[in-house]
Amino acid sequence: MSADFLPVVRTVAELRAQVRAWRGAGDTVAMTPTMGALHEGHLSLVRLAKARARRVVASIFVNPTQFGPNEDFDRYPRNEAGDAELLASAGCDLLYAPDVSQIYPAGFSTKVTISGVSEPLDGAARPGHFDGVATVVAKLLNQAQPDVAVFGEKDYQQLQLIRRLALDLDLPVEIIGAPTARAEDGLALSSRNAYLTPEQRIIAGRLNVVLADAVSRLKAGDSVEKVEATGRAALERQGFERIDYFEVRHALDLSHPGPGVLSVPGRVLAAAFLGKTRLIDNMAV
Numbered sequence: 002m003s004a005d006f007l008p009v010v011r012t013v014a015e016l017r018a019q020v021r022a023w024r025g026a027g028d029t030v031a032m033t034p035t036m037g038a039l040h041e042g043h044l045s046l047v048r049l050a051k052a053r054a055r056r057v058v059a060s061i062f063v064n065p066t067q068f069g070p071n072e073d074f075d076r077y078p079r080n081e082a083g084d085a086e087l088l089a090s091a092g093c094d095l096l097y098a099p100d101v102s103q104i105y106p107a108g109f110s111t112k113v114t115i116s117g118v119s120e121p122l123d124g125a126a127r128p129g130h131f132d133g134v135a136t137v138v139a140k141l142l143n144q145a146q147p148d149v150a151v152f153g154e155k156d157y158q159q160l161q162l163i164r165r166l167a168l169d170l171d172l173p174v175e176i177i178g179a180p181t182a183r184a185e186d187g188l189a190l191s192s193r194n195a196y197l198t199p200e201q202r203i204i205a206g207r208l209n210v211v212l213a214d215a216v217s218r219l220k221a222g223d224s225v226e227k228v229e230a231t232g233r234a235a236l237e238r239q240g241f242e243r244i245d246y247f248e249v250r251h252a253l254d255l256s257h258p259g260p261g262v263l264s265v266p267g268r269v270l271a272a273a274f275l276g277k278t279r280l281i282d283n284m285a286v
């Protein structure tokens with residue numbers, strides 16, 4: 002396929018017809034759901050998907066139900082033509098860019114809520130967000146019915162709740178987590194980085210440094226509560242304006258491991274604001 006051409010379908014019927022044709026030819030299928038405004042991080046998901054299946058379908062849908070009333074749904078960057086070119090260059094075979102009617106038809110009344118893993122952290126800071134994510138991901142996976150689906154570890158809590166969703170609903174899909182793609186200074190790539198001023202962009206590059214320091218401290222035997230307090234203070238010192246959380250969590254279900262030395266597989270997760278831009282990142286312990 003030429004680097005600048007990518008077939009686009011907009012309806013479930015067209016999507017399923019293409020996936021059926023691939024399966025008829027004996028091809029396996031991977032999916033990478035996105036909200037567009039693609040960057041190198043998304044392309045790394047597509048490349049991983051391509052390594053795991055013969056065919057890759059990427060979706061672009063800016064999902065209104067996962068944005069809160071005062072969040073950036075209206076100003077979320079949209080550039081389908083540019084995104085399609087990038088996807089084609091990364092080896093994607095098909096773009097599914099559904100009209101809103103394909104996802105939320107008139108009368109749509111179903112909401113997928115995942116308890117436990119989706120409750121703390123972003124679940125607490127962004128009420129309703131993960132219901133929107135779980136609902137749209139359940140729909141997208143059911144519409145495409147891929148063999149594997151790839152999601153970034155950058156949105157670690159999202160990844161863990163999607164794993165839970167697939168398990169709980171017996172979705173016949175393997176969920177794969179892809180490592181976070183980072184800029185030279187370690188900033189996790191995100192479509193929202195585009196909102197940062199040059200000054201904020203410099204501060205943003207320190208979030209990953211503070212997380213890496215927390216990981217080292219935990220490995221050296223510092224207590225969970227000390228590491229969390231030190232991390233929050235470090236973010237404040239570095240110029241982050243509001244910190245939603247800086248926490249150590251169990252890596253699988255995101256429950257809090259309690260005080261003292263960490264004795265379970267851990268993940269350090271943080272969310273903090275620079276101006277109106279909310280940055281999240283996380284690292285494995």
Ligand code: PAF
Pocket residue numbers: 034035036062064067134137138156159
């Ligand atoms: O991570 C994202 O881009 C979105 O939350 C997702 C998984 C595509 C659902 O809208």
